[in-house]
Amino acid sequence: MASATSFDGEDGHSTNCAFQDINLDGDIDFAFSHDSNALYTNNAGRYSQQSESVIPRNNRWDTKGLAWGDYNNDGFPDFFVTSGSTVPKRLKTLLYHNNNGTFSAHDEVAQSVGVFTAANTWAAAWGDYDNDGNLDLFVTVPAGTGDPLGTNNACLLFHNLGPGANGNYKFEEVALAAGVQLEDNMASSSHKTAVWVDYDNDGFLDLMVKDGTGIGTDASETGKMHLFKNIIPHTASNRFLKVNLQGRTQSPHSNIRGIGARVKVEYGPGKMAFRQNDGGGGGMYGSESSQSLHFGVGTALTVTVTVNWPSGLCDQFDNVATNQTITFVEGSSQCP
Numbered sequence: 001m002a003s004a005t006s007f008d009g010e011d012g013h014s015t016n017c018a019f020q021d022i023n024l025d026g027d028i029d030f031a032f033s034h035d036s037n038a039l040y041t042n043n044a045g046r047y048s049q050q051s052e053s054v055i056p057r058n059n060r061w062d063t064k065g066l067a068w069g070d071y072n073n074d075g076f077p078d079f080f081v082t083s084g085s086t087v088p089k090r091l092k093t094l095l096y097h098n099n100n101g102t103f104s105a106h107d108e109v110a111q112s113v114g115v116f117t118a119a120n121t122w123a124a125a126w127g128d129y130d131n132d133g134n135l136d137l138f139v140t141v142p143a144g145t146g147d148p149l150g151t152n153n154a155c156l157l158f159h160n161l162g163p164g165a166n167g168n169y170k171f172e173e174v175a176l177a178a179g180v181q182l183e184d185n186m187a188s189s190s191h192k193t194a195v196w197v198d199y200d201n202d203g204f205l206d207l208m209v210k211d212g213t214g215i216g217t218d219a220s221e222t223g224k225m226h227l228f229k230n231i232i233p234h235t236a237s238n239r240f241l242k243v244n245l246q247g248r249t250q251s252p253h254s255n256i257r258g259i260g261a262r263v264k265v266e267y268g269p270g271k272m273a274f275r276q277n278d279g280g281g282g283g284m285y286g287s288e289s290s291q292s293l294h295f296g297v298g299t300a301l302t303v304t305v306t307v308n309w310p311s312g313l314c315d316q317f318d319n320v321a322t323n324q325t326i327t328f329v330e331g332s333s334q335c336p
Contacts, residue, residue, distance in 0.1 A: 002172060015064050017033075018066040019033040019068075019278045020100060021042075021276060022041065025042075028278075029041045043336050046241075063084075065084075065123045065124040065140075066080070066124075070275075072097070075272075076098035076099075079123075081094040081095075084120050093112050093116055106216070112125060113169055114173070115279050116299060117139070118278070120141060120142055122140045123194045124138070124140075125137070127196030127207075128273075131203070132163075132296055133162075134169070134240055134296070136171075138155065138156070139157075140209060141153050153183055153186075153189055153317075154176075154183035156173055157173065157178050159174045160253065176208065180210060190211050190212060190270060193209070193210045201325070202316055203240035204240070209224070238296060238298055239318065240295060240297060241301065241321045241323075242326070243327075244292050244309065244327040245258025245291075246327055246329045248329060252312060254310040254330055255257075258310075259278070262275075263276070263277070263295075263308075266306075267295075304318050311330065314335035316336060
């Protein structure tokens with residue numbers, strides 16, 4: 001299969017693989033992390049490695065988490081990278097802005113937008129926890145820079161403040177205020193993996209964090225599982241839409257779960273958000289995401305939803321009521 005798809009053989013220990021259509025050509029691209037990091041683009045089933053300046057091969061940064069998320073709502077998925085290591089010089093978080101389907105070293109913006117840290121970071125998960133229409137970012141921290149596991153293990157929650165007056169997006173770190181920092185300085189509390197999930201179906205994303213000290217460790221010593229219920233008041237003005245996708249059976253058709261489909265939700269003049277059904281393979285370390293796509297839509301009572309299916313079909317649904325979970329079936333509408 002490697003030869004048939006022009007996928008170069010790789011060696012070294014890999015920790016993560018994340019799928020996304022980065023250039024919006026309808027083909028799923030992917031990146032994988034650790035000893036030999038690489039980003040591959042898919043051209044009709046044949047893969048080629050993109051610029052090594054994004055995540056250089058054999059850089060020994062000990063990359064752990066890869067997370068795709070369109071933080072600036074321009075339609076192109078951006079790329080966040082964590083770095084977990086006991087070697088301080090290897091520790092940095094990176095956020096690559098997707099420049100119309102391509103990446104380069106010039107597109108690395110972690111410091112300028114406010115999501116940079118030199119902590120020992122593992123999982124990264126995007127989710128709009130306050131339903132304002134902008135993706136926020138949670139990052140797990142098993143230890144501080146060069147510290148033993150459990151020491152200075154404060155997790156990070158970067159709240160997306162949206163575009164400023166100049167149109168540039170900024171983040172603010174709010175984990176302590178939000179109650180999800182989890183710093184206890186205990187060796188057993190090595191915060192490794194995390195995922196956003198609306199476990200109670202109230203439309204507000206909740207957060208699951210799992211501690212772990214390593215493969216082969218006795219279960220009683222691998223730390224805890226933490227479930228944080230989102231307690232933003234339900235009387236808050238921000239609303240949501242949760243989207244399920246169903247592919248049709250007649251030709252042309254996509255897969256039954258709509259994996260690979262891209263969904264755009266327009267929730268006001270000039271306001272839109274994008275998600276792709278990655279089949280749960282969005283890249284969080286040691287976990288997978290839900291195939292239900294969650295959108296915060298601000299105060300919008302109705303939205304317009306556009307689905308671009310892997311089959312090439314396009315459906316548009318107007319005046320969709322918010323604060324609901326809805327299933328869209330491939331081919332049940334059409335784009336103008």
